[in-house]
Amino acid sequence: MIRLRLSSTQKLTNNLFRARATYASTIALCFSLAACEAREPEPFFAKEKPAPVERVAPTPAPAPAAQPTPPPAAPTPPPMLRDPNTPDPLAGKFDLKAATAGLPGAGKKLTAAIETGMGTITCKLFGDKTPNTVANFVGLARGLRPFWDPKQSAWVKRPLFDGTSFHRTIADFMIQGGDHMGDGTGQVGYTINDELVGLKHDRAGLLCMANRGANTNGGQFFITDAAAPHLTEMGTYTIFGDCTPTDLVHKIATSSGGMERPGAPVPIKKVTITR
Numbered sequence: 583m584i585r586l587r588l589s590s591t592q593k594l595t596n597n598l599f600r601a602r603a604t605y606a607s608t609i610a611l612c613f614s615l616a617a618c619e620a621r622e623p624e625p626f627f628a629k630e631k632p633a634p635v636e637r638v639a640p641t642p643a644p645a646p647a648a649q650p651t652p653p654p655a656a657p658t659p660p661p662m663l664r665d666p667n668t669p670d671p672l673a674g675k676f677d678l679k680a681a682t683a684g685l686p687g688a689g690k691k692l693t694a695a696i697e698t699g700m701g702t703i704t705c706k707l708f709g710d711k712t713p714n715t716v717a718n719f720v721g722l723a724r725g726l727r728p729f730w731d732p733k734q735s736a737w738v739k740r741p742l743f744d745g746t747s748f749h750r751t752i753a754d755f756m757i758q759g760g761d762h763m764g765d766g767t768g769q770v771g772y773t774i775n776d777e778l779v780g781l782k783h784d785r786a787g788l789l790c791m792a793n794r795g796a797n798t799n800g801g802q803f804f805i806t807d808a809a810a811p812h813l814t815e816m817g818t819y820t821i822f823g824d825c826t827p828t829d830l831v832h833k834i835a836t837s838s839g840g841m842e843r844p845g846a847p848v849p850i851k852k853v854t855i856t857r
Contacts, residue, residue, distance in 0.1 A: 666762055687856065692856070742801055743762075744769055750843055751848070752835065772800070
């Protein structure tokens with residue numbers, strides 16, 4: 583193989599050429615780098631750090647609503663004592679003198695004016711025939727005879743009949759009142775005996791005592807709306823007065839539309855005793 587040898591001059595020339603080429607490449611590389619540095623950076627290469635994201639602590643779930651505290655139970659009233667737990671303060675002793683104490687006038691004949699929601703019934707009392715029954719009725723009407731009040735569980739003195747009603751009405755028979763309980767069960771805590779003196783239930787307008795049998799009279803009374811001979815035969819219902827007008831008695835007896843215990847009974851506003 584023939585190899586050509588270069589002269590010293592050619593070698594120098596070649597070295598200079600290589601040096602210039604290397605220099606030119608270096609200069610070109612620098613310009614290229616400068617151009618790259620001058621370009622606008624891409625958004626995701628931004629030099630500015632993004633604002634830190636504020637981390638909000640998770641809000642805890644709301645606690646379940648507290649159940650409202652129930653109101654305290656209303657105090658339970660003591661049980662109603664229908665029967666007295668103490669004896670009758672008067673031990674059953676009450677007469678016409680006590681019943682009429684302080685009553686104006688000097689006559690012996692007594693009258694009861696029963697003011698109702700439909701008018702006034704006037705009753706002449708048989709104080710000469712049935713003195714104990716009349717004394718009891720007058721004393722209760724005037725608030726002088728103590729009676730047992732189950733609602734207060736005590737013996738009280740007040741006009742018994744005022745503000746009550748004719749709680750039981752039967753046309754062509756009678757109208758019944760005098761119950762301070764309002765349901766037909768009201769008693770007075772004591773009883774008085776019958777006074778059967780030969781009077782008969784032979785017409786309307788007779789004022790009589792209601793009871794549960796012989797000698798069990800208390801505060802309830804009735805007025806006949808017609809003759810009731812079977813009551814005379816039973817021999818337990820004291821007649822102690824005669825009342826007018828009987829038309830008003832009949833009007834009250836028929837006011838309930840056939841109901842024995844009316845839903846809206848005729849009120850007894852007040853009972854006034856006069857001589």
